[in-house]
Amino acid sequence: MSSSDENPRPAPVAGVDGPTPPGKPIKMKQHLCSFAFYSHDLGRQIEAHHYAASINQDVLQCAVYDSDAPSAHLIGVEYIRFR
Template sequence: MPSFGDHRPPGEPMTMGQHMIDKGAQILQSLKPLKQMSQYACTFALYSHDMTSQIETHHFITRVNQDFLQCAVYDSDHAQGRLIGVEYIVSDRIFEALPPEEQKLWHPHVYEVALASQF
């Protein structure tokens, strides 16, 4: 994605026909999974390849149960924000039950969980 002040992704602008299809979809579709997102946390994340650089991340969170959160992660909380990732946050109990090889693929979310529990 371009990162030189131009936050628009590559591609042609939407046509009037596509705008009409999108409006019709808004009327006809329920988007029930998205409506389950009831929590929000704004955090900063470090780039794994450059630990001196960070990015502001916006987590829109669905609490699946007491031990499991799923997050749609965006680069902004504005209407034009781009989806940059999906994260799962699990409790310490679930994390400790993971095999050591899988634990290496996870990173701590202590601060985000604390923020999310406030909302």
């Protein structure tokens, strides 16, 4: 996951800031909280909230947010593969 010192822009709201994206809403199966370090400054850390859903029996897809609040910003996407 890359990092930046810039403040993130607000995420668009479907139906308000533009058209609603196609597809069915995805229900998250699991919520995990961790801490991530800035790669260029290991003295700084951020709280990262991972919302995971199964893609198939081998892979989870996680949307990673900077908080668990409704106004949280998406800061990354992770894929976890089981072996």
